Amino acid sequence: xNLYEATHTPQxxxxxxxxxxxxxxxxxxSVALLLQTTLLHSLTGGRAIPDxxxxxxxxxxxxxxxxxxxxxxxLLGYLLDSFSGSLVGLNAFALTTVYLVVYLMSRRLWMNxxxxxxxxxxxxxxxxxxxxxxxxxxxxxxxxxxxxxAEVLLAEALLAAxxxxxxxxxxxxxxxxxxxx
Amino acid sequence: xxxxxxxxxxxxSSSFFLVCSLALLSLNARHPGRVDPLGRAFLEVxxxxxxxxxxxxxxxxxxxxxxxxxxxxxxxxxRLRGYLHELERHATHQRELELMNRRLKRLLAxxxxxxxxxxxxxxxxxxxxxxFQSLTLDKGEVDGLEPGMSVLAPAGxxxxxxxxxxxxxxxxxxxxxxxxxxxxVQRTRVRGIVSGLLEQGAVLKYVKRAEDVRxxxxxxxxxxxxxxxxxxxxxxxTRVSRKDRGLFLYAEVAPAADASRLEEVLVAHASGxxxxxxxxxxxxxxxxxxxxxGILGPPAPVAPARGHAR
Numbered sequence: 001x002n003l004y005e006a007t008h009t010p011q012x013x014x015x016x017x018x019x020x021x022x023x024x025x026x027x028x029x030s031v032a033l034l035l036q037t038t039l040l041h042s043l044t045g046g047r048a049i050p051d052x053x054x055x056x057x058x059x060x061x062x063x064x065x066x067x068x069x070x071x072x073x074x075l076l077g078y079l080l081d082s083f084s085g086s087l088v089g090l091n092a093f094a095l096t097t098v099y100l101v102v103y104l105m106s107r108r109l110w111m112n113x114x115x116x117x118x119x120x121x122x123x124x125x126x127x128x129x130x131x132x133x134x135x136x137x138x139x140x141x142x143x144x145x146x147x148x149x150a151e152v153l154l155a156e157a158l159l160a161a162x163x164x165x166x167x168x169x170x171x172x173x174x175x176x177x178x179x180x181x
Numbered sequence: 182x183x184x185x186x187x188x189x190x191x192x193x194s195s196s197f198f199l200v201c202s203l204a205l206l207s208l209n210a211r212h213p214g215r216v217d218p219l220g221r222a223f224l225e226v227x228x229x230x231x232x233x234x235x236x237x238x239x240x241x242x243x244x245x246x247x248x249x250x251x252x253x254x255x256x257x258x259x260r261l262r263g264y265l266h267e268l269e270r271h272a273t274h275q276r277e278l279e280l281m282n283r284r285l286k287r288l289l290a291x292x293x294x295x296x297x298x299x300x301x302x303x304x305x306x307x308x309x310x311x312x313f314q315s316l317t318l319d320k321g322e323v324d325g326l327e328p329g330m331s332v333l334a335p336a337g338x339x340x341x342x343x344x345x346x347x348x349x350x351x352x353x354x355x356x357x358x359x360x361x362x363x364x365x366v367q368r369t370r371v372r373g374i375v376s377g378l379l380e381q382g383a384v385l386k387y388v389k390r391a392e393d394v395r396x397x398x399x400x401x402x403x404x405x406x407x408x409x410x411x412x413x414x415x416x417x418x419t420r421v422s423r424k425d426r427g428l429f430l431y432a433e434v435a436p437a438a439d440a441s442r443l444e445e446v447l448v449a450h451a452s453g454x455x456x457x458x459x460x461x462x463x464x465x466x467x468x469x470x471x472x473x474x475g476i477l478g479p480p481a482p483v484a485p486a487r488g489h490a491r
Contacts, residue, residue: 033227038234067194074198081205082220083227089205096202100195139210 018068020178025056025072028171029079032056037083048152050159051125053080055167057095058124061102062111073099087139094131098124114165121164125157284445287335292447296410299333299447300324305349307441314354314377316340316440318448321348329408331449337414337437338362338402339446350448354440355415356383363406364415366392367399375400375415375434383416385432390423394432410449 032052040049053076060069060076077095081088102120105111111120186193208216285301292299302318320326322345332339332352340354353360356377364375364385373388388394398418404411420433 030227030230034230034234038231039238043238065191067190070191070194070198073195074201077202078205078219079223082217082223087206087209088215088217088220089202089207089209093199093202093206096195096198100192100199103191103195135206139206 017180021064021175021180022068022072024171024174024178024180025060028174029053029056029072029076032167033079033083048155048159050163051128051156052160052163052167053077054095054098054125054128055121055160055164056171057098058102058117058121058164059168059171061099061124062106062117062120065103065106069103070096070099087135090132090135093135094128097131098128101127114168117168118161118164122157122161125160126153129153129156281444284335288445288447291333291335295333295447295449297450299449300326301445302326302350302448303445304443314340314357314360314440315343316352316354316443316446318342318350318352318446319348320448321345321350323347325450326350326448331409333409333413333447333449334438334443334445336439337416338409339438339440339443341408342448352446355436355438356381356440361406362409362415363403364400365403366394366418367401368395369393369398372403372405373400373432378433382419383434383436385418385434386429388430388432389428390430392430394418394421394430396421400434 032055036049036052040052057073057076060072063069064072073095074092077092078088080091080095084091102124105120109116111117205216288301292301300320302320302324304316305319306317307315316332316339318326318332326342326345328342328344330342332341338355340352340357340360342350343353344351354377355362355375358377360377362375363372365372366385366388369392371388371392371394374386375383376386377383385394385400396418400415400418402409402411402413402415409415414437416434416436418432419435420431422431424431
């Protein structure tokens with residue numbers, strides 16, 4: 001038994017608790033997508049938008065170490081794909097990758113503090129960008145990324161990192177409201 | 182086997198979803214159309230919410246921009262109000278200067294016509310009581326002012342200097358009960374004394390009942406008192422009363438110079454010889470023309486000298 005297994009004693013959650021947790025994520029995911037496609041767009045002028053869905057995905061990677069977490073990450077990515085003009089599966093792939101990497105890191109590093117969460121979201125944004133560029137390079141034969149894209153990615157990472165404490169606090173509150181332990 | 186799956190469920194499920202994602206990507210990259218099995222449902226559910234949120238965001242944005250514009254308008258309004266006040270102040274100042282210029286021009290015209298030397302002075306205060314009529318001037322002994330000197334305005338006689346200090350002088354007005362000016366009724370050359378009343382105005386004293394004095398007659402200084410230059414307007418007769426008894430008639434005189442509105446006056450040096458000589462002042466006072474003293478417009482042409490004996 002390694003350190004992670006020793007400290008994360010698996011407790012079988014009840015079905016009701018799982019459903020409430022799923023409801024909390026569906027609710028926050030929908031609100032995040034809604035804000036990301038409407039209000040944040042008009043506030044930032046569409047140049048760099050903080051990726052709230054990605055923050056949610058990182059939260060899943062840090063706190064939901066189960067099949068539901070992976071499913072949630074995939075569905076969040078798929079949801080993004082449905083509301084973006086990109087290839088369907090691109091964001092699903094990127095967010096699933098992010099979830100997996102965050103999950104793996106959280107198994108080896110202690111990440112239950114605000115600072116590490118912020119750092120993780122910042123890195124996750126960059127990772128998502130890399131994953132998208134990699135997938136595009138593979139499927140659409142894009143071989144070059146402009147410097148502007150890198151600047152936008154950096155701005156998005158900073159914005160997402162700045163919003164992380166608020167989004168995490170909101171998620172915690174929603175889960176408590178719904179009675180999720 | 183089950184234990185392996187349970188232990189690695191996250192890795193396995195993530196890998197499964199990664200494969201699903203790549204499969205979706207491959208499908209969409211190859212197909213000309215969009216392969217999106219759940220997208221329609223997501224779109225259907227989210228579109229109304231997006232529309233509402235966008236509407237709210239737009240209204241909030243409009244409200245915000247309206248508010249910001251309002252702040253700008255308020256600032257501009259404040260700035261323009263300040264500018265307007267400044268202009269009004271400037272216009273008032275200009276108007277005051279213009280009026281003072283006119284008054285001083287009239288005073289200057291009068292000064293040129295006086296047979297004696299005259300000093301211009303400003304009224305600095307008025308009498309503290311209602312029973313007596315006096316003014317204080319801003320010039321005094323240092324400027325050559327002495328008790329007994331006549332005080333004149335373009336419209337006519339104002340009063341006489343009653344007391345002085347080095348830098349101020351008190352003027353006893355024509356309308357004060359203690360004052361007295363030797364006058365002539367201009368039309369008939371009837372002589373009398375104009376003195377103030379306790380009430381407002383002045384009265385013509387010591388004129389015989391039989392003399393020809395009518396309402397509207399102009400009363401001018403005779404120059405015989407050695408104080409006021411001959412011919413300077415004193416006022417107009419406003420009421421004449423001949424009682425059954427007594428030697429004299431009763432005639433009220435409205436002073437030509439309204440002391441309550443005076444701001445600048447001329448103080449003339451008394452000189453009996455000059456006052457009696459019938460200089461330019463008496464020439465001006467000859468015809469009953471208000472413009473003759475330079476009260477209105479440019480100075481009137483000098484009229485030929487006229488006799489003033491009764």
